[in-house]
Amino acid sequence: MLKVLMACVWLLGSAYGAIAQAASVVFLNPGRSSETFWVSYAQFMQAGAKDLGLDLRVRYSERDNQTTLAHAREALLGTERPDYLVLVNEQYVAPQIMRMAQGSGVKLLIVSNALTPDQVQLLDAYNDTGLIGTMVADDEQAGYLMLTDLMRQHGPVAPGTTLDLLAFSGAKTTPVAQLRVQGMQRALAEHPEVRLRQLVYGEWSRQRAFEQASQLFKRYPQTALVWSANDEMALGAMQALQDTGRVPGKDVLFSAANSSPQILAARLDGRLSTLVAGHFTLGGWAMVLIHDEAKGVDIGARGGRNRQQALFQLIDAAQARRLSGPLPSVDFRALSAVGKPASYRYPFSLQLLLR
Missing domain, CATH: 3.40.50.2300 (Response regulator)
Structure with missing residues (x-):
């Protein structure tokens, strides 16, 4: 009986440890919670997070920059800070969030809208923003x-x-x-x-x-x-x-x-x-990068920290019909660079959903 009890305690401890070690992510979604593109973007992101064991929360701004900044302030300065904050440089809002992130310990990943060259110059003085990279479509x-x-x-x-x-x-x-x-x-x-x-x-x-x-x-x-x-x-x-x-x-x-x-x-x-x-998949691919970065992978060595993915493609009638139905599940774990050789490059593409 004692052995059984000890085994149960060990299992519970292992489960708790797995939960405790799950990297937490907040996504500052710039769109509306009723907006088809940004909802599908977040759903694909959530599928990736679930498959990769990430704890993802999505915060919609409803196309209001002040709401985005309020959500950023809560994530970066509140008592329950995530490990990672994913944001979009919509309406040029990223620099304010990056300044807010200084010294917070939260790592940032910018998706979809990268920093402009002028913003990069202005942010040179802000080194401790925790920015791990950017990921945009072509x-x-x-x-x-x-x-x-x-x-x-x-x-x-x-x-x-x-x-x-x-x-x-x-x-x-x-x-x-x-x-x-x-x-x-x-x-x-x-x-x-x-x-x-x-x-x-x-x-x-x-x-x-x-x-x-x-x-x-x-x-x-x-x-x-x-x-x-x-x-x-x-x-x-x-x-x-x-x-x-x-x-x-x-x-x-x-x-x-x-x-x-x-x-x-x-x-x-x-x-x-x-x-x-094809660009609605960006959030899902971003989850792979965050998962790998949390596992100690040098994502910069596998295609760079500032990534432009060739995600857009022309959609013919057959592909439109395919995308109109239930999308196939993606094995996000198989896309991870964890355990892969140094030559491995992430094969992010819409084709993963059109096969």
């Missing part, structure tokens, strides 16, 4: 792919003629939005037959883009192409076109980024001609 390439594929879908243009383009970017002070616009501009330089009539900032909002597009389609009735930095703005602009009696995908070709159910449906029914996706 947003410039996403912007480029959308416009070049729109042109492929449209086909050749008669000599001496031009195509009118409208573009909907996100928030002006968001690095991701700026990079996607830069990619679009690179594609424009390769296609002089495309004339950008107007670039507007839809703030990632379907309603705002709908209102803007309702005016723009009147101002530029010959619009042939619409480039949108996300799915919500594309859907809003499509609705505005439909209200004029024209057909998205036939009278005007649309592009978008993201993989929400509605935009995937639009890709499948032909209203959307070009779709890029």
Whole structure:
């Protein structure tokens, strides 16, 4: 009986030790708790954390920077500090959080929106911020792919003629939005037959883009192409076109980024001609890096601490159908560098979900 009791105590102690050793993570989610992209981003992150034995809490800011800062203050200066804080440089908020983190003992990982070059210079004096790295997607390439594929879908243009383009970017002070616009501009330089009539900032909002597009389609009735930095703005602009009696995908070709159910449906029914996706996986891959860093892996030696992952890819109809159904589970533990040779590189890719 005593042996059984001692064995139970040992098992309980082992279980408690495993729980106590689980690295804790707080994610400052800049989106709304009802926003499809940021919810799916957090869900994939939670799947990774669960598989890797991390204790993850997600705090939504509801698109309010003051809420983000309040959540950061609670995590960094409160009594129950996490081991890691994951944040997004949305609306340039990262430097304030990094200054707040000085001396807190909490390690930081920036995802999706990296520090701007100016911010990096300003933060040179802040060495003790606990920043272990950044992890972003190839947003410039996403912007480029959308416009070049729109042109492929449209086909050749008669000599001496031009195509009118409208573009909907996100928030002006968001690095991701700026990079996607830069990619679009690179594609424009390769296609002089495309004339950008107007670039507007839809703030990632379907309603705002709908209102803007309702005016723009009147101002530029010959619009042939619409480039949108996300799915919500594309859907809003499509609705505005439909209200004029024209057909998205036939009278005007649309592009978008993201993989929400509605935009995937639009890709499948032909209203959307070009779709890029894959960056919602960033949070999940970030969990692998945090797991490995907590286990003593030098993540900088395996691809660098400031990582740009080639996550965006064009989504064809078959892939849109695949993403519309239940996604396959990912073995996040198998992606870890723990126990792998020094030559191992993280194989982060949307293809892990499309197999």
